[in-house]
Amino acid sequence: xxxxxxxxxxxxxxxxxxxxxxxxxxxxxxxxxxxxxxxxxxxxxxxxxxxxxxxxxxxxxxxxxxxxxxxxxxxxxxxxxxxxxxxxxxxxxxxxxxxxxxxxxxxxxxxxxxxxxxxxxxxxxxxxxxxxxxxxxxxxxxxxxxxxxxxxxxxxxxxxxxxxxxxxxxxxxxxxxxxxxxxxxxxxxxxxxxxxxxxxxxxxxxxxxxxxxxxxxxxxxxxxxxxxxxxxxxxxxxxxxxxxxxxxxxxxxxxxxxxxxxxxxxxxxxxxxxxxxxxxxxxxxxxxxxxxxxxxxxxxxxxxxxxxxxxxxxxxxxxxxxxxxxxxxxxxxxxxxxxxxxxxxxxxxxxxxxxxxxxxxxxxxxxxxxxxxxxxxxxxxxxxxxxxxxxxxxxxxxxxxxxxxxxxxxxxxxxxxxxxxxxxxxxxxxxxxxxxxxxxxxxxxxxxxxxxxxxxxxxxxxxxxxxxxxxxxxxxxxxxxxxxxxxxxxxxxxxxxxxxxxxxxxxxxxxxxxxxxxxx
Amino acid sequence: xxxxxxxxxxxxxxxxxxxxxxxxxxxxxxxxxxxxxxxxxxxxxxxxxxxxxxxxxxxxxxxxxxxxxxxxxxxxxxxxxxxxxxxxxxxxxxxxxxxxxxxxxxxxxxxxxxxxxxxxxxxxxxxxxxxxxxxxxxxxxxxxxxxxxxxxxxxxxxxxxxxxxxxxxxxxxxxxxxxxxxxxxxxxxxxxxxxxxxxxxxxxxxxxxxxxxxxxxxxxxxxxxxxxxxxxxxxxxxxxxxxxxxxxxxxxxxxxxxxxxxxxxxxxxxxxxxxxxxxxxxxxxxxxxxxxxxxxxxxxxxxxxxxxxxxxxxxxxxxxxxxxxxxxxxxxxxxxxxxxxxx
Numbered sequence: 001x002x003x004x005x006x007x008x009x010x011x012x013x014x015x016x017x018x019x020x021x022x023x024x025x026x027x028x029x030x031x032x033x034x035x036x037x038x039x040x041x042x043x044x045x046x047x048x049x050x051x052x053x054x055x056x057x058x059x060x061x062x063x064x065x066x067x068x069x070x071x072x073x074x075x076x077x078x079x080x081x082x083x084x085x086x087x088x089x090x091x092x093x094x095x096x097x098x099x100x101x102x103x104x105x106x107x108x109x110x111x112x113x114x115x116x117x118x119x120x121x122x123x124x125x126x127x128x129x130x131x132x133x134x135x136x137x138x139x140x141x142x143x144x145x146x147x148x149x150x151x152x153x154x155x156x157x158x159x160x161x162x163x164x165x166x167x168x169x170x171x172x173x174x175x176x177x178x179x180x181x182x183x184x185x186x187x188x189x190x191x192x193x194x195x196x197x198x199x200x201x202x203x204x205x206x207x208x209x210x211x212x213x214x215x216x217x218x219x220x221x222x223x224x225x226x227x228x229x230x231x232x233x234x235x236x237x238x239x240x241x242x243x244x245x246x247x248x249x250x251x252x253x254x255x256x257x258x259x260x261x262x263x264x265x266x267x268x269x270x271x272x273x274x275x276x277x278x279x280x281x282x283x284x285x286x287x288x289x290x291x292x293x294x295x296x297x298x299x300x301x302x303x304x305x306x307x308x309x310x311x312x313x314x315x316x317x318x319x320x321x322x323x324x325x326x327x328x329x330x331x332x333x334x335x336x337x338x339x340x341x342x343x344x345x346x347x348x349x350x351x352x353x354x355x356x357x358x359x360x361x362x363x364x365x366x367x368x369x370x371x372x373x374x375x376x377x378x379x380x381x382x383x384x385x386x387x388x389x390x391x392x393x394x395x396x397x398x399x400x401x402x403x404x405x406x407x408x409x410x411x412x413x414x415x416x417x418x419x420x421x422x423x424x425x426x427x428x429x430x431x432x433x434x435x436x437x438x439x440x441x442x443x444x445x446x447x448x449x450x451x452x453x454x455x456x457x458x459x460x461x462x463x464x465x466x467x468x469x470x471x472x473x474x475x476x477x478x479x480x481x482x483x484x485x486x487x488x489x490x491x492x493x494x495x496x497x498x499x500x501x502x503x504x505x506x507x508x509x510x511x512x513x514x515x516x517x518x519x520x
Numbered sequence: 521x522x523x524x525x526x527x528x529x530x531x532x533x534x535x536x537x538x539x540x541x542x543x544x545x546x547x548x549x550x551x552x553x554x555x556x557x558x559x560x561x562x563x564x565x566x567x568x569x570x571x572x573x574x575x576x577x578x579x580x581x582x583x584x585x586x587x588x589x590x591x592x593x594x595x596x597x598x599x600x601x602x603x604x605x606x607x608x609x610x611x612x613x614x615x616x617x618x619x620x621x622x623x624x625x626x627x628x629x630x631x632x633x634x635x636x637x638x639x640x641x642x643x644x645x646x647x648x649x650x651x652x653x654x655x656x657x658x659x660x661x662x663x664x665x666x667x668x669x670x671x672x673x674x675x676x677x678x679x680x681x682x683x684x685x686x687x688x689x690x691x692x693x694x695x696x697x698x699x700x701x702x703x704x705x706x707x708x709x710x711x712x713x714x715x716x717x718x719x720x721x722x723x724x725x726x727x728x729x730x731x732x733x734x735x736x737x738x739x740x741x742x743x744x745x746x747x748x749x750x751x752x753x754x755x756x757x758x759x760x761x762x763x764x765x766x767x768x769x770x771x772x773x774x775x776x777x778x779x780x781x782x783x784x785x786x787x788x789x790x791x792x793x794x795x796x797x798x799x800x801x802x803x804x805x806x807x808x809x810x811x812x813x814x815x816x817x818x819x820x821x822x823x824x825x826x827x828x829x830x831x832x833x834x835x836x837x838x839x840x841x842x843x844x845x846x847x848x849x850x851x852x853x854x855x856x857x858x859x860x861x862x863x
Contacts, residue, residue, distance in 0.1 A: 318750070319749075320749065344752070347752060348752040354750075356750060361744075361746050361747075362746045362747060362750050363747065363750065364744070364747060365740055365743035365744040365747045366743075366744070367743050368739070368740075368743055372736070372739075372740075376736075376740055376747070376751045377750075377751050377752075379733055379736070379737070379751070383732070383733035383736070386732050386733045386734065387731055387732055387733070388730075388731050388732065388733070388736065
């Protein structure tokens with residue numbers, strides 16, 4: 001007799017009202033117990049919706065679900081949790097003001113040791129912190145229990161999310177795009193933990209669109225396209241290329257080649273000198289003595305592991321954080337970096353275009369329709385003498401939706417879009433602007449599928465070819481190697497490498513700089 | 521969340537309104553000797569003749585104007601809890617000006633000036649809370665409430681001190697000359713032409729919100745402040761402006777009462793109006809057009825209870841419980857059956 005599958009989902013359909021878009025359309029999923037099962041597909045293929053249904057966050061319009069062979073109707077996240085199902089979201093859902101320990105044990109708080117305090121329902125935060133430490137150690141995570149999660153970096157927040165599920169003793173753990181926010185090394189660590197959990201008999205569902213990760217860690221993989229299940233395969237018996245073709249629904253797939261320099265470097269656009277700033281996150285490092293020049297037609301990639309200054313650099317260049325020292329020279333105009341309003345004027349006038357890494361918090365207002373988010377950055381164009389130009393806004397939004405292949409309608413609330421589609425919206429908006437002299441792109445392909453990633457890479461190539469300068473802030477070493485003419489590595493907020501990307505560079509070498517093992 | 525608002529908002533409001541009306545009937549059944557006539561006094565009498573109907577509609581005017589102000593502040597996620605003081609101070613400033621202007625002043629010019637002064641007084645008090653929030657990080661809820669409490673006491677002092685009518689036994693200023701009061705419609709009721717201004721204001725704010733850059737930017741500030749900063753919207757300016765507009769509309773509502781139905785500034789005459797305006801904004805569920813039915817409903821609860829008090833001797837305070845119940849249902853985060861999970 002075959003063992004009972006941990007999860008069996010049949011004929012799952014889900015339509016989002018009022019837009020009427022089918023997120024799932026008769027989707028199927030069978031997951032063996034004690035396996036790592038990947039769910040792959042392009043942006044908007046319905047992966048996340050299917051997982052949300054399994055986690056009790058969405059009710060399906062139709063379809064059956066069986067957990068361990070028993071038919072269930074999962075009515076709420078609490079119900080899912082009782083069934084042993086837990087989900088770690090791509091956009092973390094946590095209490096920003098509470099500590100890591102409080103988030104992890106929310107709803108499971110160990111009561112105080114003292115009898116009277118226990119009767120009053122008072123939580124003993126010392127024992128909460130202690131238990132968090134024990135839990136984190138058991139799974140090899142490094143989490144500071146008492147730090148408010150607001151102050152944690154994105155990768156630490158993810159660890160808190162995973163620990164929260166483990167604390168609730170889930171047997172079926174769903175991870176939605178877990179590696180999109182992680183560096184290579186952090187990804188390796190995570191996969192080590194996942195393999196460990198598999199050995200302990202837990203079932204892991206991994207939503208992703210990174211094919212190499214599927215091949216590396218998953219036992220089986222289910223491919224989704226347009227809300228439907230295309231098929232389920234053993235990773236041992238399918239090649240990466242075949243899988244890519246299945247995902248895209250095309251018969252051939254060609255990955256872009258390695259970096260080649262196609263444009264010539266022109267005049268100096270921005271020069272940054274002796275830039276220093278305080279840290280932003282708990283445990284972050286701030287910046288000290290950062291300096292770089294960036295020229296027309298040049299792509300400068302700056303790479304760092306989390307909490308090594310990349311977030312702070314992004315915030316300074318976004319005009320959100322005023323540096324403590326430094327000088328900017330933009331097109332020959334020199335000014336003190338502490339005069340942040342001068343820098344912000346460059347952003348406002350569109351001379352510098354900036355793509356935020358945290359797209360949900362900074363790049364969109366989720367509750368507003370797509371069209372509102374699309375026109376929000378370029379209000380000078382979409383409002384004439386203070387009055388909205390609705391027809392123009394509609395037309396431009398629809399054009400962007402077509403050009404960037406975004407699964408959305410202009411009037412649809414942005415919250416209904418998948419993470420990848422939100423990112424495409426943010427990119428479309430940026431590239432639709434009149435040509436900026438400098439593009440600052442932070443983690444531009446986080447959460448994007450292969451096809452969209454290739455699209456973005458081509459766009460970056462294009463804007464660099466026509467003479468814009470591109471500053472790429474990314475923790476994805478492959479991306480940095482692929483796109484950059486020059487590569488800078490930050491370690492503990494200081495530049496440890498400034499290299500020309502001329503063929504001798506590879507992941508291992510960059511990795512050594514990233515980890516602070518090597519420096520120039 | 522947009523979908524949630526669309527599906528859930530109206531259902532919630534209908535439920536809240538329905539429950540409070542049913543409760544009103546229940547209260548009448550409990551406390552009245554003659555249930556039938558109490559019911560008629562509450563539900564029918566306000567509409568039974570020109571006089572009652574006019575008075576009822578007059579009560580909606582300050583609720584519409586001030587409620588609109590609260591709504592605008594809500595939209596930018598600013599909560600103005602200082603309406604009581606802003607309305608009172610606006611009324612007093614307008615009243616003092618109307619008493620000081622020479623008897624030969626053109627009435628229309630006087631209305632414009634008093635309305636302007638009332639608005640500016642309320643706006644200045646509101647803007648103070650906005651400034652404190654933008655530059656000192658002080659919660660606008662706390663500051664507007666506390667400033668309002670101070671302003672009320674200062675106004676009380678001014679009315680019973682320097683501006684007290686020496687000929688009156690009441691704590692009030694002198695009477696404004698009759699030619700300076702707003703012309704009545706539906707005489708002899710207290711309804712005057714200010715209802716036209718209230719409706720026009722609602723229309724103007726609707727257009728501003730839907731069609732203009734200012735309305736758009738204000739909406740972005742309210743939905744996601746970090747995104748607003750990314751877009752280069754001056755968030756602090758909008759914080760201050762939203763509080764100023766909110767306070768200004770409270771002030772205007774006060775000024776119109778003084779040059780309209782009241783004709784003078786009586787101590788404490790506006791007590792409770794500031795809070796009722798918040799009820800109106802909550803009922804309107806973020807829509808300018810919704811302010812009209814919301815004000816009609818809140819004013820109806822007040823008017824109906826007055827009629828029952830006079831006709832059947834039931835204290836009108838009982839009806840204020842109903843208003844609280846209505847608000848409870850509207851602001852309650854989760855309702856059985858209506859609950860929908862967030863995505």
